[in-house]
Amino acid sequence: LSPSLFADRLADTDVSFEFFPPKSEAMETRLWAAIKTLEPLAPRFVSVTYGAGGSTRERTHNTVRRLIRETTLAPAAHLTCVDASREEIDAIVRDYRDSGVRHIVALRGDAPDPSKGYQPTPGGYANAAELVAGIRAIGDFEISVAAYPECHPESASLVADLDNLKRKVDAGATRAITQFFFEADQYFRYLDHVRSYGIDVEITPGILPVTNVKQLKRFADGCGASVPRWMADLFEGLDDLPQTRALVAATVAAEMCRRLQAGGVNSFHFYTLNRDELTYAICHMLGIRSSTHGTSQEKAG
Numbered sequence: 498l499s500p501s502l503f504a505d506r507l508a509d510t511d512v513s514f515e516f517f518p519p520k521s522e523a524m525e526t527r528l529w530a531a532i533k534t535l536e537p538l539a540p541r542f543v544s545v546t547y548g549a550g551g552s553t554r555e556r557t558h559n560t561v562r563r564l565i566r567e568t569t570l571a572p573a574a575h576l577t578c579v580d581a582s583r584e585e586i587d588a589i590v591r592d593y594r595d596s597g598v599r600h601i602v603a604l605r606g607d608a609p610d611p612s613k614g615y616q617p618t619p620g621g622y623a624n625a626a627e628l629v630a631g632i633r634a635i636g637d638f639e640i641s642v643a644a645y646p647e648c649h650p651e652s653a654s655l656v657a658d659l660d661n662l663k664r665k666v667d668a669g670a671t672r673a674i675t676q677f678f679f680e681a682d683q684y685f686r687y688l689d690h691v692r693s694y695g696i697d698v699e700i701t702p703g704i705l706p707v708t709n710v711k712q713l714k715r716f717a718d719g720c721g722a723s724v725p726r727w728m729a730d731l732f733e734g735l736d737d738l739p740q741t742r743a744l745v746a747a748t749v750a751a752e753m754c755r756r757l758q759a760g761g762v763n764s765f766h767f768y769t770l771n772r773d774e775l776t777y778a779i780c781h782m783l784g785i786r787s788s789t790h791g792t793s794q795e796k797a798g
């Protein structure tokens with residue numbers, strides 16, 4: 498990348514951040530330190546995930562409400578179809594609408610017991626496309642959905658996957674956020690397919706800064722994402738060196754983001770895992786600046 502090409506892209510790049518609802522007081526403290534550090538980067542929105550089977554329902558709501566109360570950030574609440582009737586889900590959506598939430602990330606979710614495969618809940622929304630239509634009927638929300646550069650693991654084919662994304666967009670989704678991936682070309686190839694299929698919403702790449710490849714490998718398969726060999730090789734021998742792993746992680750993710758930027762991408766969604774350091778560093782390299790500098794770790798240290 499030439500420095501001038503990089504500089505040209507700085508002005509129009511924007512970001513969003515994903516958090517998960519904390520399980521304990523210690524995790525809550527860490528999450529809010531991360532939110533406070535990342536807030537001055539002025540993300541377009543910050544999203545809060547929804548646990549399998551609605552297990553985090555209250556915690557997701559509490560985190561979203563606190564974001565509204567205590568920050569300037571625009572929250573996006575994730576919502577899944579798992580283990581809930583349409584009435585229950587509609588009530589949640591109305592509650593969000595009435596508390597000022599304007600953005601929902603609409604997902605099918607996964608089977609509580611993965612060995613049994615996904616079964617729609619009787620009387621519930623069967624999939625994300627149906628959920629999008631249900632949300633659209635309740636309010637004028639921004640609705641994001643999931644997209645899979647390497648196909649969803651349950652998809653019969655790429656065409657079936659694109660069909661499904663199209664159904665979600667036709668039902669009213671305004672953006673798709675991708676599953677994480679580690680090769681910029683995977684994103685560009687997928688984007689070509691999406692566009693040639695007549696899908697024209699923004700496809701925001703989901704960026705996962707990875708510090709632990711072994712952990713990643715354990716869950717990547719089930720998510721429809723592959724871990725390239727070069728990535729495992731890069732982290733070899735670093736098991737006991739967490740700071741070095743973090744430096745490598747930031748470099749790898751920033752490099753991919755800059756390739757995406759050079760190819761015309763100007764929106765990035767970060768899976769922060771409730772940590773600020775890596776996301777902050779990568780954003781900085783993408784030209785995103787905050788008025789108050791420093792991560793929570795640096796400030797604490």
Ligand code: FAD
Pocket residue numbers: 545546547548549550575576577602603604605606607623624625626642643644649650651652653657658661665674675676677703720
């Ligand atoms: P869908 O788009 O409904 O599709 C799922 C599969 O079913 C696809 O293979 C599709 O082809 C197939 N399918 C759907 N409808 C039909 C049909 N009518 N006929 C035939 N096949 C069909 N999970 C959580 O539990 N909580 C979260 O907060 C969460 N956040 C996420 C955020 C992002 C950005 C992403 C990428 C994923 C997230 N997930 C989350 C994971 C997600 O729930 C799983 O990947 C799940 O397996 C699929 O959800 P979906 O919304 O993509 O499903």
